[in-house]
Amino acid sequence: MEFYCHPRCSTCKKAQKWLDAHNISYTFKNLLETSPSKETWIQILSETDRTMKSFFNTSGNVYRENNLKEKVPSMSIEEAAEWLSSNGMVVKRPLAMDGNKLTVGYKENTYAQTWL
Template identity: 25%
Template sequence: MIMLYTSPSCASCRKARAWLEENNLEYLEKNIFKEQLTEYDLKVILSLTENGTEEIISFRSQIFHDLTIDMENISLKEFIHIILENPGLIRRPILIDDKRLQIGFNEEDIRRFLPRDVRKLELKKLQEKLLINY
């Protein structure tokens, strides 16, 4: 099951939701301002990142600038506490399943959430189309 972490006024979140629905993918949506993130949520998200905490922080957010966080010198426990108190610090949307993570909406990258057989079929159709036009 895909988890979709969103916020109400996020255009990219609406795009991600629409894409999941268009592709008939089951998902659970969690509005991070209505349903508080948990320590477990954050640990799962962080476990799927390549660059750790830096990948999920919105460095351009006003909250980040107001808090003046020294990301280099805080513990994971402190980081999680800060995020739980300030959910607006994380980039959105966040999509995760048991082995994939996507932060933000990118129409090409989000395709990784399609089942493999669907992606193979689409690739085959594209290859056939290219051969016909060639």
Template identity: 30%
Template sequence: MFKEKTTKIGIEMTTVMYGIKNCDTIKKAKKWLEANELEFTFHDHRVNGLDKAQLINWCETLGWEQVLNKRGTTYRKLTDEQKAGLTEATAIELLIEQPAMIKRPILEVDGQLTLGFKADTYAALFAK
């Protein structure tokens, strides 16, 4: 799954984008990476599955409340009781069952995680 890739400035980096292929934000992030001639591997949660240990790492690193996408329709369909009772542990179980509830994209560049897509954030990340 992980591949060594080369950036425009010649530094070897491993870049993986996590998400689901039909997400508009994923499409924008992919387009930005391709326009900047940056190679990456795309990991689709729905197709390739989701590793619980990896999800726990994301929640510990980025914060589970950040990883949980509260703007999506899947989250909005939860009952008020489900939303009120969320803890890190219950959120992780929910995200394993419903990977569409993970905020997208999660970009991993040489072990460094970035959540969401902003062109200036990506530019700074790859300028290193």
């Protein structure tokens, strides 16, 4: 599993603690340094039943400063993938994926249903 998060994010720390407590192995990826590639985001956004908005950190400064609230609803998958791959602060965190499954954000019951 690839586990993308911000090292100082309290929600990420809770998710990481949950993964550790359940002995689930993962590769920690710092979103400040790297986000999934544009190609990976295109694949995720093309195959998901989630809204595009659900992948964006809607409470973040970058989201607000760039007026993404107005832009995201009309974005193409390509445009969204460009934003998400180029700035990890735009990504809702934590993002956990293993090729078959994916979670965005952290809710204990969702993690239990998905990763156990």
